Amino acid sequence: MLIQSILLGLVAMLGNAEYLLGTCLLSRPMIMGLFTGIVMGNIEMGVKIGATMELAFMGAFSIGASIPPEMISGTVLGTAFAITTGSGAETALAIGLPVASLVLLAKNFGMVFILPPFVHKADEYASKDNMQGVALVHYLAGFFGVNLIIGLCVGIGYYMGSPAIEAFLSIIPEWISKGLEITMGLLPAIGFGLLMKMIMNKSNICFFILGFGLSVYLNLPGTGIAVFGAIIAIVLTQIKRSQQLQPAMNVEGGIDDDDDF
Amino acid sequence: MTTTSKKLERKQIMSVFWRSFGLEWDWNYERQMNIGYCYCMLPVIKKLYPDPAQQEAAMKRHLEFFNTTPQLATLILGITAAMEEQNANDPGFDTQSINDVKISLMGPLAGIGDSFIWGTLRIIATGVGLSLATQGNVLGPILFFLIFNIPAQGLRYYLMNAGYKLGSGFLAQLQKSGWMEMLTYGASVLGLIVIGGMTAQNVAINIPLVIGAGEEATTIGDICNQIMPGILPLLFTFAIYYVLKFKNVKTTTLLIVFILIGFIGAYFGILG
Numbered sequence: 001m002l003i004q005s006i007l008l009g010l011v012a013m014l015g016n017a018e019y020l021l022g023t024c025l026l027s028r029p030m031i032m033g034l035f036t037g038i039v040m041g042n043i044e045m046g047v048k049i050g051a052t053m054e055l056a057f058m059g060a061f062s063i064g065a066s067i068p069p070e071m072i073s074g075t076v077l078g079t080a081f082a083i084t085t086g087s088g089a090e091t092a093l094a095i096g097l098p099v100a101s102l103v104l105l106a107k108n109f110g111m112v113f114i115l116p117p118f119v120h121k122a123d124e125y126a127s128k129d130n131m132q133g134v135a136l137v138h139y140l141a142g143f144f145g146v147n148l149i150i151g152l153c154v155g156i157g158y159y160m161g162s163p164a165i166e167a168f169l170s171i172i173p174e175w176i177s178k179g180l181e182i183t184m185g186l187l188p189a190i191g192f193g194l195l196m197k198m199i200m201n202k203s204n205i206c207f208f209i210l211g212f213g214l215s216v217y218l219n220l221p222g223t224g225i226a227v228f229g230a231i232i233a234i235v236l237t238q239i240k241r242s243q244q245l246q247p248a249m250n251v252e253g254g255i256d257d258d259d260d261f
Numbered sequence: 262m263t264t265t266s267k268k269l270e271r272k273q274i275m276s277v278f279w280r281s282f283g284l285e286w287d288w289n290y291e292r293q294m295n296i297g298y299c300y301c302m303l304p305v306i307k308k309l310y311p312d313p314a315q316q317e318a319a320m321k322r323h324l325e326f327f328n329t330t331p332q333l334a335t336l337i338l339g340i341t342a343a344m345e346e347q348n349a350n351d352p353g354f355d356t357q358s359i360n361d362v363k364i365s366l367m368g369p370l371a372g373i374g375d376s377f378i379w380g381t382l383r384i385i386a387t388g389v390g391l392s393l394a395t396q397g398n399v400l401g402p403i404l405f406f407l408i409f410n411i412p413a414q415g416l417r418y419y420l421m422n423a424g425y426k427l428g429s430g431f432l433a434q435l436q437k438s439g440w441m442e443m444l445t446y447g448a449s450v451l452g453l454i455v456i457g458g459m460t461a462q463n464v465a466i467n468i469p470l471v472i473g474a475g476e477e478a479t480t481i482g483d484i485c486n487q488i489m490p491g492i493l494p495l496l497f498t499f500a501i502y503y504v505l506k507f508k509n510v511k512t513t514t515l516l517i518v519f520i521l522i523g524f525i526g527a528y529f530g531i532l533g
Contacts, residue, residue: 022282022417023331024410025383030394034402044397051394051401054387112523115289116516122296123512126320129313131303134320138300142286175527182532183523185465186497187290190512190519191326192460193501194292198325198360199449200502207450211457216490222458223372229454230369237447241440 001159004039008076009155011035015072016147029053029075036079049079052089053096070107073154074100081162095162102169103153107146108180115145116187207232267309267349269342269425276304277338278421284331291512293328298338305342309349319345322360328459329367330374332413337366339424343432351436358445364452368459382409464494469533482533 011032018026025031033050037043057071078096085091118141125133157165200208207229214220214228284297299320306319329337341359348354390405435441468481485492504510526532 019285019288020283022410022414023285024414025386025406028387028405030387030390030402030405033394034399043399047394047399047401048397051391054391054394058387111290112520115287116291117513118287119289119291119296120511120513120516122299122324123321126299126324127317129317129320131307131316131320134296134324135300135303138283138287138296141289141296142283145287145289175524178527178533179520179524181523182466182526183519184290186519186522187516188460188463189494189498189501190505190515191290191292191295192456192464192498193505194512195326195364195456196453196498196502197506199357199364199452204449204453207453208457208460211454211459212461212491212495213457214454215458215461220458221372222368222455222462223376225458226369226372226451226455229365229451229458232454233365233447233451236450237443240446241443244443 004080005155005159007039008036008080008158009151011039012072012076012154013147013151015076016150019142019146027072029057029071032072032075033079036076037083040080040083042083045083046079049082049089049092050075053078053092056093056096070100070103070150072150073103073157076154077157077162077165080158095165098166098169099157099162102165103150103157105172105177105180106149106153108177108184110145110149112180112183112187114149115141118145267346269305269308269346273304273308274339274342274421274425277301277342278335278418280304281331281335281338281417281421284334291516292324292326294331294334295324295327298327298334299323301338302341302345305345309345315349318356322356325360325363327363327367329371330378332378332417333370333374333420335417335421336370336424336427337363339421339426340366340428340432343425343428346429347433347436354436355442355445358441358448361445361448361452365448365455368455378413382412460494460498461491464498466493466497467533468493468531470531 014035015027015032018024030047030050030053033046033048033053034043035046036050037046040046053071053075057074074096075092077099078092078094081095082088082092118137122134122137122141125137196208210232211225211229214225218224220228280301280303284294284301287296288294289296302319302323306316306323310316310319323341327334341363344359344362348356348359386405386409389408390401392401393404394401432441432444435444468485470481471478472481472484473479482493489495501515504515505512522532
């Protein structure tokens with residue numbers, strides 16, 4: 001029981017380690033089901049349940065900033081409990097989904113409380129010209145911020161059993177999970193704020209608003225915004241170039257960077 | 262090519278390639294793949310810049326926000342590696358152009374990459390894998406893994422080299438012919454448009470407080486959205502930009518404030 005708990009925790013950590021291994025889809029239920037089956041001694045069942053979970057989680061994939069329910073823990077624990085009780089994929093799903101939401105909460109905790117301080121630590125090392133420091137932060141941040149959390153949740157979760165998980169889930173007040181979600185919605189503003197600080201000035205702020213407007217009014221996806229943005233950038237560059245070439249005949253080189261038209 | 266004294270070798274390019282596998286390892290809400298990107302660039306920085314001040318500046322440059330389809334990011338890594346190389350040899354090089362190019366490329370690349378890698382390749386691999394896995398056949402997950410990864414990681418390798426070649430050939434040409442400044446300008450325009458769009462898609466604030474009663478009842482968030490959709494995230498992002506640029510507020514301070522806003526907002530139901 002204890003050894004199986006540890007092994008299942010490690011399987012979950014291997015799944016999350018796909019982000020260290022080229023985002024190679026190790027975390028998908030189909031693969032996690034196989035590994036769980038190996039640990040639980042029933043490969044065929046593991047693969048079958050993994051396939052069912054794969055269908056259930058099909059739409060869950062992080063694109064941009066949206067994070068899917070924590071499907072690694074859902075699959076591993078769901079599959080493991082289904083194999084031990086000898087029941088089928090329905091049990092795995094019934095157990096897997098609440099587990100996935102509980103572990104998502106734990107993961108969000110890491111996303112809000114553990115990862116961001118590491119990000120700031122990397123800034124600090126960079127300003128001290130410490131390359132090893134930045135490299136170290138890279139490995140530690142992912143390990144402590146996400147990977148270990150998922151492994152611990154799965155290992156402890158299996159050891160405690162599914163009733164304990166559901167009981168625990170029910171005592172967490174809603175404002176905690178909600179609060180973490182709100183904070184995660186705000187955090188990207190820091191990243192964009194830093195980018196804007198770097199490239200935005202009074203004369204080009206309109207382009208930022210343009211991109212924002214294209215998204216909120218026309219609901220254009222990222223590619224659409226990039227297509228229109230590229231056309232605008234090309235046209236403006238050509239205008240600037242031709243303006244630069246004409247007077248530049250006598251001004252040689254013509255470095256008139258911030259002049260607008 | 263200009264007279265290059267400092268030159269990246271095959272070794273550094275391959276090192277960037279292998280490091281790129283961990284781009285998403287510490288994906289975070291604040292700047293997404295930023296540490297991963299900087300980590301990829303460390304061999305390049307080490308090779309090109311002997312001066313600590315230059316190393317520091319380069320590391321900071323690559324700790325800014327970055328996000329794109331991870332398997333295709335090597336294209337941008339290759340281009341920026343070539344740009345760093347030019348920067349190391351040309352004191353007149355505008356380092357701002359490196360970030361401008363990075364930002365203006367990540368959006369379009371993600372657009373193409375997400376639909377190809379996640380939308381097409383993954384779906385094909387899943388389809389083939391599932392047909393076997395539903396019968397409990399071990400080949401299902403194995404085929405799923407191979408069908409996805411052979412093309413995806415192959416592309417990662419191809420784009421690494423293509424990006425570096427593109428960067429050192431095409432961009433060097435631009436530099437020579439005086440178009441580099443234009444490229445920087447164009448890239449900053451496109452970059453800002455892309456950032457504007459991403460702000461709208463990623464920053465989320467809603468005020469679900471209800472005002473009025475009965476049929477008149479509406480939330481403050483809805484009223485704000487009637488003024489302009491997404492006006493709350495927009496104003497919020499501008500406020501953060503303002504305090505970062507003019508008030509020198511630390512990002513750690515902002516983080517603590519955001520956590521408090523989140524819990525207090527959720528507890529009293531002001532935010533949602």
